[in-house]
Amino acid sequence: MPNTDLDKIISYTNSKGREFTYSVWDMLIPVALHGQYHRGQIISRLRAVGIEPVNVDFIHL
Numbered sequence: 796m797p798n799t800d801l802d803k804i805i806s807y808t809n810s811k812g813r814e815f816t817y818s819v820w821d822m823l824i825p826v827a828l829h830g831q832y833h834r835g836q837i838i839s840r841l842r843a844v845g846i847e848p849v850n851v852d853f854i855h856l
Contacts, residue, residue, distance in 0.1 A: 800819060801818065801819045801820040801823070802818055802819070802820065803818065803819050804816060804817070804818055805817060805818070805819060805822065834851060
């Protein structure tokens with residue numbers, strides 16, 4: 796498989812001075828999943844107060 800920009804290695808230091816090294820691909824996965832986490836929180840809170848949320852998935856089955 797050919798290398799892509801997603802395979803590029805990024806090194807950075809966080810605000811606490813700790814160094815990290817990840818590929819762009821590895822950094823994008825948590826970004827995508829973080830939104831899913833918050834959508835789940837919102838849906839749970841709506842249901843807790845008796846509101847049935849609408850389907851927000853891109854593909855409706």
